[in-house]
Amino acid sequence: MTASVSTALLTDRYELTMLDAALHDGTASRRCVFDVFARRLPGGRRFGVVAGTGRLLSLLRDFRFGDDELRFLRDERVVDAQTLRFLEGYRFTGSIHGYREGELYFPGSPLLTIEGTFAEAVILETLALSVLNYDSAVAAAAARMSIAAGDRPLAEMGSRRTGEWSAVAAARAAFIAGFGATSNLEAGRRWGIPTMGTAAHSWTLLHDTEADAFAAQLRALGDQTTLLIDTYDIETGVATAIEVAGTRLGGVRIDSGDLPIVAAQVRRQLDALGARGTRITVTSDLDEFAIAALAASPVDAYGVGTALATGSGSPTAGLVYKLVARQDAGGAWIPVAKTSTAKASQGGRKTAFRVVEDGIAREELIVVAEGFEHRETPAPHASARALQVPLVIHGEIDAAAEGRSGVRAAREHHARVRAELPLTALALSRSEPALETRYQSG
Amino acid sequence: MTASVSTALLTDRYELTMLDAALHDGTASRRCVFDVFARRLPGGRRFGVVAGTGRLLSLLRDFRFGDDELRFLRDERVVDAQTLRFLEGYRFTGSIHGYREGELYFPGSPLLTIEGTFAEAVILETLALSVLNYDSAVAAAAARMSIAAGDRPLAEMGSRRTGEWSAVAAARAAFIAGFGATSNLEAGRRWGIPTMGTAAHSWTLLHDTEADAFAAQLRALGDQTTLLIDTYDIETGVATAIEVAGTRLGGVRIDSGDLPIVAAQVRRQLDALGARGTRITVTSDLDEFAIAALAASPVDAYGVGTALATGSGSPTAGLVYKLVARQDAGGAWIPVAKTSTAKASQGGRKTAFRVVEDGIAREELIVVAEGFEHRETPAPHASARALQVPLVIHGEIDAAAEGRSGVRAAREHHARVRAELPLTALALSRSEPALETRYQSG
Numbered sequence: 001m002t003a004s005v006s007t008a009l010l011t012d013r014y015e016l017t018m019l020d021a022a023l024h025d026g027t028a029s030r031r032c033v034f035d036v037f038a039r040r041l042p043g044g045r046r047f048g049v050v051a052g053t054g055r056l057l058s059l060l061r062d063f064r065f066g067d068d069e070l071r072f073l074r075d076e077r078v079v080d081a082q083t084l085r086f087l088e089g090y091r092f093t094g095s096i097h098g099y100r101e102g103e104l105y106f107p108g109s110p111l112l113t114i115e116g117t118f119a120e121a122v123i124l125e126t127l128a129l130s131v132l133n134y135d136s137a138v139a140a141a142a143a144r145m146s147i148a149a150g151d152r153p154l155a156e157m158g159s160r161r162t163g164e165w166s167a168v169a170a171a172r173a174a175f176i177a178g179f180g181a182t183s184n185l186e187a188g189r190r191w192g193i194p195t196m197g198t199a200a201h202s203w204t205l206l207h208d209t210e211a212d213a214f215a216a217q218l219r220a221l222g223d224q225t226t227l228l229i230d231t232y233d234i235e236t237g238v239a240t241a242i243e244v245a246g247t248r249l250g251g252v253r254i255d256s257g258d259l260p261i262v263a264a265q266v267r268r269q270l271d272a273l274g275a276r277g278t279r280i281t282v283t284s285d286l287d288e289f290a291i292a293a294l295a296a297s298p299v300d301a302y303g304v305g306t307a308l309a310t311g312s313g314s315p316t317a318g319l320v321y322k323l324v325a326r327q328d329a330g331g332a333w334i335p336v337a338k339t340s341t342a343k344a345s346q347g348g349r350k351t352a353f354r355v356v357e358d359g360i361a362r363e364e365l366i367v368v369a370e371g372f373e374h375r376e377t378p379a380p381h382a383s384a385r386a387l388q389v390p391l392v393i394h395g396e397i398d399a400a401a402e403g404r405s406g407v408r409a410a411r412e413h414h415a416r417v418r419a420e421l422p423l424t425a426l427a428l429s430r431s432e433p434a435l436e437t438r439y440q441s442g
Numbered sequence: 443m444t445a446s447v448s449t450a451l452l453t454d455r456y457e458l459t460m461l462d463a464a465l466h467d468g469t470a471s472r473r474c475v476f477d478v479f480a481r482r483l484p485g486g487r488r489f490g491v492v493a494g495t496g497r498l499l500s501l502l503r504d505f506r507f508g509d510d511e512l513r514f515l516r517d518e519r520v521v522d523a524q525t526l527r528f529l530e531g532y533r534f535t536g537s538i539h540g541y542r543e544g545e546l547y548f549p550g551s552p553l554l555t556i557e558g559t560f561a562e563a564v565i566l567e568t569l570a571l572s573v574l575n576y577d578s579a580v581a582a583a584a585a586r587m588s589i590a591a592g593d594r595p596l597a598e599m600g601s602r603r604t605g606e607w608s609a610v611a612a613a614r615a616a617f618i619a620g621f622g623a624t625s626n627l628e629a630g631r632r633w634g635i636p637t638m639g640t641a642a643h644s645w646t647l648l649h650d651t652e653a654d655a656f657a658a659q660l661r662a663l664g665d666q667t668t669l670l671i672d673t674y675d676i677e678t679g680v681a682t683a684i685e686v687a688g689t690r691l692g693g694v695r696i697d698s699g700d701l702p703i704v705a706a707q708v709r710r711q712l713d714a715l716g717a718r719g720t721r722i723t724v725t726s727d728l729d730e731f732a733i734a735a736l737a738a739s740p741v742d743a744y745g746v747g748t749a750l751a752t753g754s755g756s757p758t759a760g761l762v763y764k765l766v767a768r769q770d771a772g773g774a775w776i777p778v779a780k781t782s783t784a785k786a787s788q789g790g791r792k793t794a795f796r797v798v799e800d801g802i803a804r805e806e807l808i809v810v811a812e813g814f815e816h817r818e819t820p821a822p823h824a825s826a827r828a829l830q831v832p833l834v835i836h837g838e839i840d841a842a843a844e845g846r847s848g849v850r851a852a853r854e855h856h857a858r859v860r861a862e863l864p865l866t867a868l869a870l871s872r873s874e875p876a877l878e879t880r881y882q883s884g
Contacts, residue, residue: 014639021662129602160571163608197456220463323644
């Protein structure tokens, strides 16, 4: 669909520097386990939402060092000739297990576990974190908005507020976490997400009168379209809309003003004009709190831009990529962890479960294994659901987790697991994570 | 260098819907002027920094509707057959004038002025805003950090905290606004930005001892490398570093702890060990305020990640793309502006000047023209510097503003114009814009 672009240089230089040094001292071939996890949830969130996994798998396919990438690394003396030869043939041949896309997570949850040689696994750090940190930040914000909106539909309209390719990722993450549509056409093409949108203020300003603009839009798009009624005076806009469209008009959109008051006025005016079926969409600087504050207002749909695409105050999920276990020179496995202040992490290979009792999630249970080869860790009890699935096995990428089918599966999975959350998890205020993470050695 | 990917669907659906309706009613061919500007500066910033212009020009070259894009639009019934034919041949044939990349801006400053038919100009809205909103948000944060850091070098290390392609843009924007290097290799390849980086905690954890890790790094990279000394205990880490490297060690990096205290301790320890020339780099969750708070500490260089790539609390610049003038059916020019509450804008074509007296910027002066064809508006007085330059003339893109040379020119321009700011503009606290924007009819 689009030309494949190498993703190999979407990488911090120190990864290649370490690779270079490791090829020199022989540690490059030590088998390693890296975890991707969050030390804490940003913004006092009650839960995190995994997003980006399917995108990461696609980008991993394109993580190849071609002539141009190698030339740059040689010319800039980033690595030496031995390392260039290693990179020339680079394919990730290790394995990745992780949480399903759309799954919830909590502090310490191993969203991804990457196993391979140090050489092949260390250089994926930046790509994995860039994708998951942005997409999961958007998904967490989207999930909160979706909770606040209840049954009312949400459309993602934030493309203009974030980098042009992040915009596509944002639309995808929002869809996974409960949004119904996006304004972003590339997200429609690439991921099969429903797209929407009718007209901007420039449409009205282009015409000699608001009535001309509405009439032209109705001729082109039919009377089920949505007219933007706040370019000049809202009351006049509503009157003109119904005069031109008739009472069967599909919808009006309000993009400014004090929304609870304005929405109520517009509803009253529409009803008085006989347009009882005309829907009201609001789109002005919404976030989860503004959406919640409109719960009692006569609003039929929300369009969310800035707050969605920038993670509503927490633009990055704070995920890290840490070495948690490795072989020593003799091949024995050693759990490892940084011990410096405030950034300590939990070493060892982990198997994660969500304990669900009577349909309600109670705990994130992480079993830290003694052995380190990946194997099935039996659920510690009947109510514990295993959270990790194979994503890459010996270099073979799970194609079902990529592409459009992966997005749809992630959206369904998210809806299913969000329904298990205790009620306290649905509150919007800043607080502790809704589930506690408990470690158990196994 | 990389395959060219169509950017045409990095677009909100409503732009194509409006195009479709405009081709129906004949308004598509009305000539229009759109401005990109900020209504206010986010986060109480004193000034904004234009970044992304050169990237936008490159992306504009790839704004082409190929078979795959057209098929999607047809299959999804986004537009009709007439519009598909228009898009098939689409090339932007209008003109774009704008602020130089790296220039400062203030509320109302016309960062870009796009002139063309409604049809060709309306569909560039999302792409232009995505690029400029993200890049300018990062550049504004970077400029503040650069002011706080004074003469000490700054490195951009935020790739993992933002979308994978936004990361490349962030490195570029930070370089323009005063950073000296980036960890992002793609930014090095694509934009010629110096790259840096040595080792992560995983490097130390990979080895059986910290001393083994340091020794291997020194063998591979020489003794001018920077050793990360906080994986376990910092005091031991410093002692081990000097023991292994000798007193000529290039640098140490501290990535955790209470930095003013830790940096002072590490400096004392290095000096006591005789390593008086060993530099200290700090990299733990820095932003402009943390950097300012380290001004009196013995720190030699800063690495900034999260706060840089997420705009330090203001992840988007809040720029909008608004129709400000258009022709009517008879070809006469009409200034237009939305008048709804709080989002009102200033209609008419604008020529922007910075009034600089005795080398100090005093005012942003915007002359709103009566005529609308682009022409040279003479500077209203000798101390007013014209801010707009031609970027695209009748579809011809200014190649000098693109690519590596554009980045370097933007960085130099930024340093030059930042030096003109009054001292009050350099404070980090939330306040009003440093210069007032004054409109004058001309």
